[in-house]
Amino acid sequence: MWHAAANQIPYDALVLATGSRPFVPPVRGRDLTGCFVYRTFDDLDALRATARPGRPGVVVGGGLLGLEAANALRLLGMRPHVVEAAPHLMPTQLDSGAARVLHRHVTELGLRLHCGTATSSVDSGADGKVRAVTLSDGTVVEADLVVFSAGIRPRDELADAMGLTRGERGGIVVDNLCRTTDERVWAIGECAAVNGRCYGLVAPGYRMADSVARQLTGQEPEPFTDTDTSTTLKLLGVKIATFGALRSDHGHAVEAVFAEGTDRYAKILLSEDSGDLLGGILAGGTGSWTAIRSLVGRRPPANLEQLLLP
Structure with a gap:
């Protein structure tokens, strides 16, 4: 039984689904008026009320949510900057080749990217509001507001x-x-x-919930594994997909890359022993994600390049 203050709530089974909270890096000025996180409807309402068309805004974090936040600022008429500490955008999902396709497209939309650098401080003006952001490489970016989208931290205090x-x-x-x-x-x-790793995506959460629901209803559970990290999305007009394994667990794999400048990119991972398709990354105007994913575990056809870049 869990004791909460003076209340006692008995249970036979307890499922904790407390979620996460946004991570805000411990930089000077992060609490200034004009600093936001990008998480709830209230956050979005406050951001919308503060945004001023034609003025610059900075998004800290170049992952999926950070790019969505930058696009929101763009649609509100602002001039968004994106700061990402990794060498390229979406470092968790993409390699450098796929990121180049995304980089080219989002800069054409007007996003200004600062990769390979971090936020040193958020600077205020005489009115105590956000005025600029200083980066670790010494760059000072003028900003009317700052949106922190630098990841999440699990709400695990009950542990x-x-x-x-x-x-x-x-x-x-x-x-x-x-x-x-x-x-x-x-x-x-x-x-x-799960085995030491947290997942910040909805699909793994659904799979966990299904496994626990089956256990609680006396059915044979489906163990949760991270072997399938497939994802597909259209981000700021760019189609991005990952499927199957993105790396070999035992090192017996070879990579093949097919690219057309910075418009289309495809990388596949092949078993060194059998030649079977293990997984890959697609970005830009590539072939059907579902058709290519269906080939995982088999030797790819001779016209694979045509399927990847039709």
């Missing part, structure tokens, strides 16, 4: 109160059936660290 184990990087530790160190407690979604 300590309940005597559950937390992961080294946060999250409530669970096994591949989403069970915590207490046999009657499960954790799912962004608060769960």
